[in-house]
Amino acid sequence: MVNRAFSAPGKALLVGGYLVLDPQYRSYVVALSSRMHAVVSQAAPCDEKSFKVTIKSSQFNSDEWNYMIAGEAPFEVRELDGRKNPFAEKVVEVIMNYCQPSPTETGDILVEVYSDPGYHSVGTSMLKRNSYKEFRFHDETITKVPKTGLGSSAGLVTVLVSALLSIFKPSLNVRAEKDLVTIHNLSQVAHCQAQGKVGSGFDVAAAVFGSIMYQRFDPELINNLPAANSIHYAQALRKLVDETDWKFEHENITLPPGFRLIMGDVNNGSETTKLVAKVKAWYDLNYPRSLDIYQKINEGNVSFIEGIGKLASFSKESPSEYNCMLQSLNSGADFETYDIIKQIRQAVDQVRAKFRLITDESGADIEPPVQTQLLDQSLNLKGVLTGMVPGAGGFDAISLIVTDNSDIPSQTRNDGKFSSVTWLNLRQQNTGVKEEIPEHYDKFT
Numbered sequence: 381m382v383n384r385a386f387s388a389p390g391k392a393l394l395v396g397g398y399l400v401l402d403p404q405y406r407s408y409v410v411a412l413s414s415r416m417h418a419v420v421s422q423a424a425p426c427d428e429k430s431f432k433v434t435i436k437s438s439q440f441n442s443d444e445w446n447y448m449i450a451g452e453a454p455f456e457v458r459e460l461d462g463r464k465n466p467f468a469e470k471v472v473e474v475i476m477n478y479c480q481p482s483p484t485e486t487g488d489i490l491v492e493v494y495s496d497p498g499y500h501s502v503g504t505s506m507l508k509r510n511s512y513k514e515f516r517f518h519d520e521t522i523t524k525v526p527k528t529g530l531g532s533s534a535g536l537v538t539v540l541v542s543a544l545l546s547i548f549k550p551s552l553n554v555r556a557e558k559d560l561v562t563i564h565n566l567s568q569v570a571h572c573q574a575q576g577k578v579g580s581g582f583d584v585a586a587a588v589f590g591s592i593m594y595q596r597f598d599p600e601l602i603n604n605l606p607a608a609n610s611i612h613y614a615q616a617l618r619k620l621v622d623e624t625d626w627k628f629e630h631e632n633i634t635l636p637p638g639f640r641l642i643m644g645d646v647n648n649g650s651e652t653t654k655l656v657a658k659v660k661a662w663y664d665l666n667y668p669r670s671l672d673i674y675q676k677i678n679e680g681n682v683s684f685i686e687g688i689g690k691l692a693s694f695s696k697e698s699p700s701e702y703n704c705m706l707q708s709l710n711s712g713a714d715f716e717t718y719d720i721i722k723q724i725r726q727a728v729d730q731v732r733a734k735f736r737l738i739t740d741e742s743g744a745d746i747e748p749p750v751q752t753q754l755l756d757q758s759l760n761l762k763g764v765l766t767g768m769v770p771g772a773g774g775f776d777a778i779s780l781i782v783t784d785n786s787d788i789p790s791q792t793r794n795d796g797k798f799s800s801v802t803w804l805n806l807r808q809q810n811t812g813v814k815e816e817i818p819e820h821y822d823k824f825t
């Protein structure tokens with residue numbers, strides 16, 4: 381029996397929100413230590429005309445989806461009890477059309493999904509563990525449990541693609557760039573199809589490649605695929621995944637030494653799709669002034685990215701001065717004498733100011749006043765380099781880049797101004813999709 385396991389990280393888009401939808405702009409995405417996991421196993425084939433792919437998510441009130449696969453390409457995928465999980469369903473459909481297995485020679489497949497605690501609000505969940513891992517078990521189905529915004533669907537799609545692909549392509553090696561690109565392309569297709577729209581794909585790219593500077597692919601690549609039930613679909617999908625250069629950037633990045641990311645969950649969900657629609661409407665109505673504003677935001681984004689790069693070089697060239705700088709930041713002393721810190725703070729200020737302007741003019745709450753207050757107050761805490769509303773912004777969360785030694789929760793514990801914030805126990809993680817040991821997912825009690 382084949383048995384393999386994979387995991388993939390969540391994400392925070394620190395700069396590049398909205399602009400990243402356009403292939404000309406660069407964004408900076410940090411992969412997070414909260415990971416999605418999938419353990420896959422396959423039974424021996426039993427010479428039937430069909431086989432079953434079961435996806436189990438026992439943490440969510442024992443959720444389970446059973447897909448029946450029969451016939452040949454274009455494979456249509458049918459859930460036996462009519463249960464919906466568009467992300468799981470599209471992964472199964474994409475993988476079947478890409479791998480084109482023969483049903484009589486394929487045994488039933490079981491994929492068990494687990495997600496690390498950071499993805500969902502704790503609520504009344506119960507923590508269960510074994511010697512290797514711990515997960516929270518909720519008493520509601522997946523769609524009823526509130527999310528924290530780390531990109532659960534991108535993580536899910538990426539680990540499911542990796543797990544199912546490993547069944548049909550046993551040589552799959554997630555340390556090889558070529559295989560990662562295959563996983564990426566398949567995951568982007570499945571994720572877009574499940575969402576019913578082509579987003580920028582930064583969340584899927586981070587789940588696959590880890591922390592990256594990302595520039596998107598041309599959305600037409602996916603829009604131009606024939607419908608999934610067309611006789612041309614499977615062949616077009618293979619061509620798109622294997623033979624097409626998607627021309628997207630995914631350069632690996634890492635926060636400079638001595639710094640980490642901390643996310644504050646504000647527990648007040650915003651709908652990204654609605655925000656994006658409002659911003660697009662504002663952009664079109666105000667063109668070409670909106671282009672100038674985007675260019676100012678991009679200037680800030682690029683200056684932030686450069687500043688972070690300069691910090692990394694500074695740490696290598698003058699380690700002792702660099703440590704002094706970290707200490708000044710920790711003690712709240714006058715660290716703005718450091719030009720690099722000034723550059724990074726000014727860059728983020730420039731971006732935030734323009735997003736506040738768009739917030740006012742478009743009615744999309746990208747950085748609404750409560751988040752502005754929270755971020756401004758955060759900048760006064762000891763150890764904070766800078767902070768922003770990640771991704772599409774809204775009321776969801778704030779991200780702070782802080783020194784390793786800072787203790788943000790204890791500085792804010794009894795401070796009413798931070799009463800709406802739950803600091804998530806997360807770290808930056810460079811690695812994207814990773815192979816795990818299947819036995820590490822045995823029996824959680």
Ligand SMILES: Nc1ncnc2c1ncn2[C@@H]1O[C@H](COP(=O)(O)OP(=O)(O)O)[C@@H](O)[C@H]1O
Pocket residue numbers: 437440465466467468493494495522523527529530531532533534536
């Ligand atoms: N652990 C999980 N098990 C099964 N399905 C999951 C899991 N996590 C996420 N999903 C799927 O992803 C959907 C959430 O996706 P979405 O609303 O795009 O949120 P996000 O912004 O976190 O990606 C869920 O409704 C479910 O279909």
Ligand SMILES: C[C@@](O)(CCOP(=O)(O)OP(=O)(O)O)CC(=O)O
Pocket residue numbers: 392393396397398399400401529530531579580581582583652656770771772773
């Ligand atoms: C506006 C965006 O550029 C960024 C959205 O980032 P979020 O991290 O807020 O995304 P979701 O997890 O889908 O809610 C849209 C995009 O890039 O697709």
